[in-house]
Amino acid sequence: MGRDLAKVLITEEELQGKIRELAARIDADYAGKDLLLVGVLKGAVMVMADIARALRLPVQMDWMAVSSYGAGTKSSGVVRVLKDLDTDIAGRHVLVVEDIIDSGLTLSWLLQNLKSRDPASVEVCALLRKPEAVKVPIDVRYVGFDIPNEFVIGYGLDYAERYRNLPFIGTLAPHVYGGEGD
């Protein structure tokens, strides 16, 4: 695995420090409120688990799995729900927990979908945000790190379903996806 990694972009310590910072803000913002965390599978598993444990607030957790239609690695904005929420969110305060916002298309679809269910509020916490996402008119209240426009892996993020269990965020060596051999 070591030689597949180009570099470590965000260390485990930096991730955990940021998680504590975000959790403190969420605790303050939702004090006295009943909060439902909605994790987006599978990438958000690690950030969801760590944020939830760093919060002092009692929260509920639910999950959605969505997939973008369309060929290739680019998000098309047309989204298919693979697993819907188990929870009725009408009247609830919802915080969507995401691993990464790239084009922002998946998230804008998801927010529209959730808002149509009449929640009391919907906000977003994304661990990572790429430069493209800044162009999308989505108000993301909690952002962990703004990162360069590179494909990243680890801490929930995969390349072909691998590397999700790395405790840090890294970039892949070109030979892994470039077919240049090693």
Ligand code: XMP
């Ligand atoms: P959009 O473009 O709709 O896509 O914001 C967001 C989803 O695309 C995936 N994604 C990545 N996955 N490394 C990954 O492992 C990346 O660098 C990356 N960029 C986008 C991810 O599933 C995210 O939810």
Ligand code: MG
């Ligand atoms: Mg993925």
